[in-house]
Amino acid sequence: MLSRTARFSATRAFSSSAASAYKVAVLGAAGGIGQPLSLLLKENTDVTELSLYDLRGTPGVAADISHVNTKSVVKGYTPEQGGIDAALENADVVVIPAGVPRKPGMTRDDLFNTNASIVRDLAKAVGKNCPKALVAIIANPVNSTVPIVAEVFKNQGVYDPKRVFGVTTLDVVRASRFLAEVAGTNPADEKVTVVGGHSGHTIVPLLSQSNHPDLSADKYEALVHRIQFGGDEVVKAKDGAGSATLSMAFAGARFTSSLLKGLKGEKVTEPTFVESPLFKDEGIAFWSSPVTLGPNGVEKIHDNGKLSAKEEELIATAKADLVKNIKKGVDFVAQNP
Numbered sequence: 001m002l003s004r005t006a007r008f009s010a011t012r013a014f015s016s017s018a019a020s021a022y023k024v025a026v027l028g029a030a031g032g033i034g035q036p037l038s039l040l041l042k043e044n045t046d047v048t049e050l051s052l053y054d055l056r057g058t059p060g061v062a063a064d065i066s067h068v069n070t071k072s073v074v075k076g077y078t079p080e081q082g083g084i085d086a087a088l089e090n091a092d093v094v095v096i097p098a099g100v101p102r103k104p105g106m107t108r109d110d111l112f113n114t115n116a117s118i119v120r121d122l123a124k125a126v127g128k129n130c131p132k133a134l135v136a137i138i139a140n141p142v143n144s145t146v147p148i149v150a151e152v153f154k155n156q157g158v159y160d161p162k163r164v165f166g167v168t169t170l171d172v173v174r175a176s177r178f179l180a181e182v183a184g185t186n187p188a189d190e191k192v193t194v195v196g197g198h199s200g201h202t203i204v205p206l207l208s209q210s211n212h213p214d215l216s217a218d219k220y221e222a223l224v225h226r227i228q229f230g231g232d233e234v235v236k237a238k239d240g241a242g243s244a245t246l247s248m249a250f251a252g253a254r255f256t257s258s259l260l261k262g263l264k265g266e267k268v269t270e271p272t273f274v275e276s277p278l279f280k281d282e283g284i285a286f287w288s289s290p291v292t293l294g295p296n297g298v299e300k301i302h303d304n305g306k307l308s309a310k311e312e313e314l315i316a317t318a319k320a321d322l323v324k325n326i327k328k329g330v331d332f333v334a335q336n337p
């Protein structure tokens with residue numbers, strides 16, 4: 001297996017235009033999100049090796065995706081075929097959609113009991129095999145799984161807060177789409193910063209900073225609610241068959257692409273749930289706000305910007321939930337290392 005530097009030079013030697021050579025591993029790659037996410041990553045020209053790991057099914061998914069005529073090499077791994085260590089060896093970016101999704105009537109926090117140990121064990125494998133990788137966590141509840149990964153890495157002595165990300169991009173994608181529906185505009189022209197966390201009231205869209213700061217009170221309340229509970233719409237419509245997978249794959253591919261651009265030295269700024277100084281003195285060690293990505297992961301954490309009085313209220317509510325969600329993740333690893 002070539003080291004990352006060697007892979008860089010190998011690519012450069014064969015193509016003057018190829019500026020990047022990255023191995024991306026997807027853990028949970030045979031699932032509802034994992035499959036379309038892997039397909040979208042096959043289209044990303046920054047990816048030269050796509051490593052697909054799941055408990056089962058990944059050899060088939062990898063064989064299928066590998067026929068797409070882009071340059072990257074795709075390999076499938078299971079615990080029995082190749083194993084997780086080989087799947088993660090020399091990975092530059094690890095994306096984790098492994099874990100169970102919601103059914104109607106459940107909150108994301110109801111997934112904690114199942115997903116906490118899945119994410120903990122996968123984090124241990126990442127810390128062992130590719131401690132320098134950027135790790136993007138999709139598995140819910142993100143507000144707790146991100147602290148779980150951080151605590152596992154601390155226990156292993158490999159934690160770098162610049163390299164651990166909770167993926168909140170779907171909230172940003174939804175906010176743009178839903179605002180455009182209300183305003184009758186093209187979503188491509190609507191950028192909405194979403195801060196806080198990734199569940200219900202912890203999702204705080206900053207519409208006062210958007211192109212439409214003056215929506216009527218009715219429209220504003222309905223839009224904020226739709227952005228905060230957009231996931232529920234999909235869970236309800238899928239009627240027991242899971243939660244958002246295709247839109248999440250879109251969002252996950254977009255975020256992974258931003259991480260890779262950062263690694264290449266391009267400056268990209270995206271909201272993501274990271275260890276953050278913003279409310280640390282209030283016991284909230286993680287917070288999503290716009291983050292500039294760079295060659296080492298987090299380059300700069302931006303503050304929430306200018307807020308309306310209503311947004312100050314939404315943030316206060318978000319903080320109250322987040323304190324509990326974060327503590328739950330930290331306590332889980334302390335009690336179940």
Ligand SMILES: NC(=O)C1=CN([C@@H]2O[C@H](COP(=O)(O)OP(=O)(O)OC[C@H]3O[C@@H](n4cnc5c(N)ncnc54)[C@H](O)[C@@H]3O)[C@@H](O)[C@H]2O)C=CC1
Binds near residue numbers: 030139167198242244
């Ligand atoms: N961050 C976000 O915005 C979003 C997060 N999610 C979350 O993503 C997670 C995955 O959702 P879906 O793909 O719909 O679920 P899914 O059940 O279709 O797929 C999950 C995959 O994870 C695999 N898996 C389970 N344990 C594993 C382990 N130890 N190692 C490797 N693979 C393992 C399963 O075999 C399965 O293929 C859920 O927790 C869901 O709540 C879903 C949508 C949006």
Ligand SMILES: O=C([O-])CC(=O)C(=O)O
Binds near residue numbers: 102140243
């Ligand atoms: O709602 C869910 O459980 C899945 C999710 O996180 C989302 O769609 O935002």
